[in-house]
Amino acid sequence: MKINEGLMTAVFAGTLAATSDAHAADALPSWNEGQAKQSVVAFVERVTAQGSPDFVPESERVATFDNDGTLWSEQPIYVQLAFALDRVKALAPQHPEWKDKEPFSSLLRGDLKAALAGGKPAVFEIMVATHAGMTSEEFAGVVHTWIATAKHPKTGRLYSEMAYQPMLELLAYLRANGFKTFIVSGGGIEFMRVFAEEVYGIPPEQVIGSSGRLKFEIRDGKPVLVKLPEVDFIDNEADKPVAIQKHIGRRPIAAFGNSDGDLQMLQWTTAASGARFGLIVHHTDAEREWAYDRQSSIGLLDKALDEAEANGWTVVDMKDDWNTIFPNLHKVEP
Secondary structure, X not given: OOOOOOHHHHHHHXXXXXXXXXXXXXXXXXXXXXXXXXXXXXXXXXXXOOOOOOOOOHHHOEEEEOOEOOOEOOOOOOHHHHHHHHHHHHHHHHOHHHHHOOOHHHHHOOOHHHHHHHHHHHHHHHHHHHHOOOEHHHHHHHHHHHHOOOEOOOOOOEHHHHEOHHHHHHHHHHHHOOOEEEEEEEEEHHHHHOOHHHHHOOOHHHEEEEEEEEEEEEEOOEEEEEEEEEEEEOOOOOHHHHHXXXXXXXXXXXXXXXXXXXXXXXXXXXXXXXXXXXXXXEOEOOOOOOEOOOOOOOOOOOHHHHHHHXXXXXXXXXXXXXXXXXXXXXXXXX
């Protein structure tokens, strides 16, 4: 079963047509005309024009994107956390002790606030209980089945339909101009790799994220990799540049984020010599999506917003700069 039959055709049909001419002015049709869109196009034209003093060879055109809040919605909770919460409910019959054990007892009562009151330790315990013990193939199968059917609590859309249409266009536009696009996210690397290619056109080997430890075992006579209840790497804040160096080995020339968790990635990307580009998605549209920044417990945008002007980063005002937020699902054939 595909993650979402027909979605990619609907999402990219117009996008790919728009990028048939790599420098076309309408390559980003869901972006309103203005400084944000102009800065993107101007940068791409500068680094791809032969003879330009800012020309960058294709092999060096690397662009990194945060995922949650940058490529798709992260409110009211991160998608991977929603997955973990659904897994708790599915696994509850096998764990009768959860009825009297936090954070599971609160989750099973539907009290998400109480369940998450324990902060990061509580979230870690939920993740361990719902992710560890499976082989990597088993985990991928569970994620694939879940994301093919799970729906967002506010919009009723599949989570895979909560990707931002303007960012899907931007990914396609960059790739049409010789860029290699990577996800660099605090989300789980194995979780995102299940759907990143179908939703974003980004293959698994170009997805970087947080990871748990894996162990090689022989089960039923076959070699497998088993997910352990141990953290290997958290890909957030100052560790994002570290992960980029480890996985890519080349400093990006463009970086895209939406929160303080992306600050160091943007700093590291744009501080190098030559043409560089940094962009922050600012959530300002409470009607079509959500409006949040400095006081949010999810997607906190404070220091990075202050540094944007000083560093020359583009700040996308979602309300004013995007005429469309999510893909038009009416184009999908039944």
